[in-house]
Amino acid sequence: MINITIQNIEEETAVLDVQQFEGHSLMEALKSSGYDLLAACGGMALCASCRIEIEKGIGALAEPFGQELDTLDVLPDAAISSRLSCQLKVNQEMDGMHIRIPKS
Numbered sequence: 001m002i003n004i005t006i007q008n009i010e011e012e013t014a015v016l017d018v019q020q021f022e023g024h025s026l027m028e029a030l031k032s033s034g035y036d037l038l039a040a041c042g043g044m045a046l047c048a049s050c051r052i053e054i055e056k057g058i059g060a061l062a063e064p065f066g067q068e069l070d071t072l073d074v075l076p077d078a079a080i081s082s083r084l085s086c087q088l089k090v091n092q093e094m095d096g097m098h099i100r101i102p103k104s
C-alpha cells in the first residue's frame with residue numbers, strides 16, 4: 001500500500017492508495033482517481049496546472065530540478081512545499097505523505 005492523504009480544492013480530505021500507479025506520475029494517479037487537475041501541458045512541467053502542496057513527507061522527495069524547478073521559480077506564490085505532480089513518480093517512499101491541491 002502507498003497511502004497518500006489528499007486535501008482537494010473544496011478542502012475535503014481523503015486517503016488514497018496509489019499503489020497501482022507505482023512508477024507512473026502522481027498527476028496521473030490523481031486524475032485517474034477523479035481529482036480535478038487540469039494538467040494542460042500533459043506532463044511536460046510547463047503549465048503548473050498540476051501543482052500540489054506537500055503538507056507532510058516532503059523529505060521523501062528528491063529536490064525539484066530542470067524544467068520543474070524553472071516552472072516553479074516563476075510562480076508568484078510558489079513555496080518550498082510546491083511541486084508539480086506530473087514530475088513526481090509514485091513510489092513506496094510516498095506512503096504517509098499528505099498533499100493539498102491548491103485552488104488556483
Ligand code: FES
Binds near residue numbers: 041050
Ligand atoms: S501537467 Fe503541466 S506542469 Fe504538470
